[in-house]
Amino acid sequence: MTGTTDPTATLVTPEVEVWWEQGGKLVDFALGNAYSVTSYLNLIISLTGWNPIEEAQKSLGGDWEGLLKAAKAVENLASFNTAYSDAIDEAMKNIDSSWRGNAATSADSYFSKLTAAIDGQVEPLSLISNTIASFAWEAFGIAQAIQALLLELGDLVIKWVLTQAAVESRIVV
Structure with missing residues (x-):
């Protein structure tokens, strides 16, 4: 396989987007959660191992x-399909120079059809990948909206409770 990529090198375990682990969480906090009392309460609760906001995000927004x-x-x-097809083409080029006759013609025809079929899968797979990624980003948006809504509602409840407590303390005094 000189000159071609080893097809198996492309089959690696997928990782979540690097941006989320390397700063997306910090940006998320800075843009919306830093001023939210509910966010800090959720942070304290999450120290117990239960994160109610995250649970709601996953339940309603999905696993983006x-x-x-x-x-x-x-x-x-x-x-993988692209690299596999390229590897077959490269191997057939090396065989072409030394192999002649009906067997060579049949093998060339077979492998040409095989690489065409493999190449024919690349575009649909790319389309499927893009569609799933688009759906994932929509799920991420829903999860972020759920988080924002819960934090806002939590902050409004806290504000209402504090207002009621202030009103009650004035009546007693």
């Missing part, structure tokens, strides 16, 4: 990280 991994896995499969 899992969807992104699935999209990447399908993308890797498309890359």
Whole structure:
């Protein structure tokens, strides 16, 4: 396989988007959660091992990280098909110079059809990968909207409770 990529090198375990692990969470906090009392309460509760906001996000918004991994896995499969087809073409070029006759013609015809079939799968796999990734980003948006809604509702409840407590303390005094 000189000159071609080893097809198996493209079949790697998909990882969640690097941006989320390397700063997306910090940006998410800075843009919306830093001023939310509910966010800090949720952080304290999450120290017990239960994160109610995250649970609601997953229940209502879905597993967007899992969807992104699935999209990447399908993308890797498309890359595998391309590399596999290229490896077959490269191998057939090396055989062409030394192999002649009906067997060589039959093998060439077979492998040409095989690589055409493999190449024919690349575009649909890429389309599937893009569709899954699009769905994953929509699920991420829903999860973020759920988080924002819950934090806003929580902050409004806290504000109402504090207002009621202030009103009650004025009546007693």
